[in-house]
Structure formats: structure tokens, C-alpha cells
Amino acid sequence: MKIFIDTERLRDLNSGLGQFCFRLGRELVQQRPASAELTFLVPEKHRGIFGPEVSYQTATWWRNWFNPGAYDVWHCTHQDSRFWPASTRTRTVLTIHDLNFLERSDYNDAKKAGKLAALQRKVDRSSALVTISEYTASVVRDRLTISEKPLTVIYNGNSLDQAIAQSPNLPNPYFLFVGVIHPKKNLHTLLPLLEAFPEWQLVLAGPDAHPYAGHLRQQAQNLGIGDRLILPGAVDEATKTGLYQHCDAFLFPSLSEGFGLPVVEAMSCGKPVFLSRLTSLPEIGGKDAYYFESFEPEAMAETVFDGLNDFRANPFRATRLRQQATRFSWEQAARQYWELYQSLATP
Known part of the structure; x- marks a missing residue:
């Protein structure tokens, strides 16, 4: 059995998709059956990343079609990949992480329809579909035509390695967000919390190239809390882990998520997590997360205040959050992916 896996997004290793490709690829190698051969599509600089016992193809901008004849199954690891087997007869697994573009206010109806049609073409030529949450599966069934095509929910794993934590050079206490700084994360709703909690800082850790980051900084200055808003940009794994371990609470008011990996990472550290009730987040956070019922400043402040008091009074809540993360x-x-590959490769 010969399996081809697209891990081209390793080019941005610290991104969500980069970590998905790295963590899943590494574990697929660990569980590889003796009769299976693996070939990974990787950026040139990452040849060898999964060890010497697997094969590699180099991803280049000018070559996005590959001869599939040597492979039994092709795994396209995310819906935006431009790398596909040349033959439409190749048995292909397509992992769909989200359809968040449907919720974007900066996309008009024509652009949304175009992206949906492009994804439908990929679905049509796939042999099996995977989503990373039940929520995303429900959106796929509602907005795309999948006919009799099998659809499996396979959750992402927790990538956090707590042994490598680096203590942040920050005075406590602080609230934490981890993720890309983008309007869909709804982060401006967190700024008034610093007025309600004058002893706290707010750390928003993640890529901050989007103009929204500048908007947040300006809004914080207008509110007189600019010195307590910290945007360190993208952080490495050791720094990120240290931020989780030393924060007082993790805040994630996102408007649309296909999964929500930072929530799992924070829960694995036994931290109280405060989430929106939108899209996949209740599914991932479970019953021991705290949820914002409104994005009005007073309501959010009350949710955090009551949640922190409840968390301190309930010593078992941290344990239950860690247990939720182990799912x-x-x-x-x-x-689960190996089971899927084998089912497709079997004549």
C-alpha cells in the first residue's frame, strides 16, 4: 500500500496548518504498517523532516500536478491546497478544516459563491471526506453536495509539549489569547475587560500582519489601556507553552472556528477558558468551559469575573478541563486516518 500525503504547508511550520501537517505526519510515520509506504509532499527545506524511512516529493510553485500511478491513496490535507493528482481516478482523501469564508463580512456574495464552487469541485473528485469537527461536518453537509461519499470526523490532536515551556517575561496577572490577529477572532471585544480588571494585562499572541492589529493598538490607546495590551507577534512553541502555563485565563471570543486548537492547548494546562458559543467551540470546550452569552462589555466582564471566582472555588474544574483536552x-x-487509507486501498 503506497500513500501520498500533502504536507506542503510545512512552509509555515508555526501556523495551524503547518502544525497539523507536522504533528499528523509524524504520528502517521510512527503507526505505519509494515506493508505501507509513505511519500510526503514537502517544501525543499523540510526534506527529511519525517525521517529516512519515508520518501519525499518537493513542492514547487510551478508543479502542482503529480503522476498518481505509483500511489494507492492521495491525502489532500486541507481544502485550499493547489496540489492534486493528475488523474481524477486516483483515490483521494480530502480534509476540510472549515468553511469560515462563508462567515466573512469582507467577502461579497459573489466571492463566497466562487470559493464554494471551487471547493465543490474538489469534493466531487474526492473518494472520501474528513472534517475536523462535527460542526464543520454539518456545514459541509448543508452547503456542499457530497452524495454517497463517506464523511468522517477526525479531531485534531493537542500539539502542546509542556516540557519545553519558557517562562514569559511578564508581570502577572494576565489574560491570554493565542491565534492569528484577525477580525474573525473578535478580539476588540476583549479590550474593555482591561477597564473592568485594572490589575491585568492582555496578551494577544499570534501573527499580527493584518491591519486589524493596528486597529486594536489604536483602540487600546483610545481607552487608556495601551500599556497593558501586549501583541508579541508569532511566538515559538516554548514561548507559547509558557504563556499558557502562567496565564490566569484563556479568552477566545472567536466568531468562526473549524476546530479551535488553542482552546485544547489551554485546557491541557488546566486553565479556565472563556469562549464564544459560536461554530465548533462548544463542541471542543465542553461543559467545563465558560461561555460568553453576549459580547457587550459589561456582560463579558461579568462572565469572566464569575468564572474566575467559580474556578478558584472548584478545585476539580481544572482536572476536568485537562480530561476534556485528552479527547x-x-x-x-x-x-483513524490509517483505517481510512486502508479502506480505500483495499480493492
């Missing part, structure tokens, strides 16, 4: 593992994800 999501790359070991389990790789096992």
Missing part, C-alpha cells in the same frame, strides 16, 4: 490526540487521529 484530542494525534495518536488517535493518525489511527
Whole structure:
């Protein structure tokens, strides 16, 4: 059995998709059956990243079609990939992470329709579909035609390695967000919390090239809290882990998520998590997360105040949050993918 796996997004290793490709690829190698051969599509600089016992193809901008004849199954690891097998007869697994573009206010109806049609073409030529949450599966069934095509939910795993934590050079206490700084994350709603919690800082850790980051800084200055808003940009794994371990609470008021990996990472550290009730987040956070019922400043402040008091009074809540995080593992994800590959490769 010969499997081809697109991990081209390793080019941005610290992104969500980069970590998905790295963590899943590494675990697939660990669980590889003796009769299976793996070939990874990788950026040139990452040849060898999964060890010497697998094969590699180099991803280049000018070559996005590959001869599939040597492979039994092709895994396209995300819906925006431009790399596909040349033959439409190749048995292909397509992982769909989200359809968040449907919720974007900066996309007009024509652009949304075009992106949906492009994704439908990929679905049409796939042999099997995977989504990373039940929520995303429900959106796929509602907005795309999948006919009798099998659709499997395979959750992402927790990538956090707590052994490598680096203590942040920050005075406590602070609230934490981890993720890309983008309007869909709804981060401006967190700024008034610094008025309600005058002893706290707010750390928004993640890529901050979008103009929204500048908007947040300006809004913080207008509110007189600019010195307590910290945007360190993208951080490495050790720094990120340290931020989780030392924060007082994790805040994630996102408007649209296909999964919500930072939520799992924060829960694995036993931290109280405060989430929106939108899209996949209740599914991932479970019953021991705290949820914003409104994005009005007073309501959000009350949710955080009551949640922190409840968390301090309930010593078992941190344990239950850690247990919720254990539901999501790359070991389990790789096992489910291998089952899927084998079902497709069997004549």
C-alpha cells in the first residue's frame, strides 16, 4: 500500500496548518504498517523532516500536478491546497478544516459563491471526506453536495509539549489569547475587560500582519489601556507553552472556528477558558468551559469575573478541563486516518 500525503504547508511550520501537517505526519510515520509506504509532499527545506524511512516529493510553485500511478491513496490535507493528482481516478482523501469564508463580512456574495464552487469541485473528485469537527461536518453537509461519499470526523490532536515551556517575561496577572490577529477572532471585544480588571494585562499572541492589529493598538490607546495590551507577534512553541502555563485565563471570543486548537492547548494546562458559543467551540470546550452569552462589555466582564471566582472555588474544574483536552490526540487521529487509507486501498 503506497500513500501520498500533502504536507506542503510545512512552509509555515508555526501556523495551524503547518502544525497539523507536522504533528499528523509524524504520528502517521510512527503507526505505519509494515506493508505501507509513505511519500510526503514537502517544501525543499523540510526534506527529511519525517525521517529516512519515508520518501519525499518537493513542492514547487510551478508543479502542482503529480503522476498518481505509483500511489494507492492521495491525502489532500486541507481544502485550499493547489496540489492534486493528475488523474481524477486516483483515490483521494480530502480534509476540510472549515468553511469560515462563508462567515466573512469582507467577502461579497459573489466571492463566497466562487470559493464554494471551487471547493465543490474538489469534493466531487474526492473518494472520501474528513472534517475536523462535527460542526464543520454539518456545514459541509448543508452547503456542499457530497452524495454517497463517506464523511468522517477526525479531531485534531493537542500539539502542546509542556516540557519545553519558557517562562514569559511578564508581570502577572494576565489574560491570554493565542491565534492569528484577525477580525474573525473578535478580539476588540476583549479590550474593555482591561477597564473592568485594572490589575491585568492582555496578551494577544499570534501573527499580527493584518491591519486589524493596528486597529486594536489604536483602540487600546483610545481607552487608556495601551500599556497593558501586549501583541508579541508569532511566538515559538516554548514561548507559547509558557504563556499558557502562567496565564490566569484563556479568552477566545472567536466568531468562526473549524476546530479551535488553542482552546485544547489551554485546557491541557488546566486553565479556565472563556469562549464564544459560536461554530465548533462548544463542541471542543465542553461543559467545563465558560461561555460568553453576549459580547457587550459589561456582560463579558461579568462572565469572566464569575468564572474566575467559580474556578478558584472548584478545585476539580481544572482536572476536568485537562480530561476534556485528552479527547484530542494525534495518536488517535493518525489511527483513524490509517483505517481510512486502508479502506480505500483495499480493492
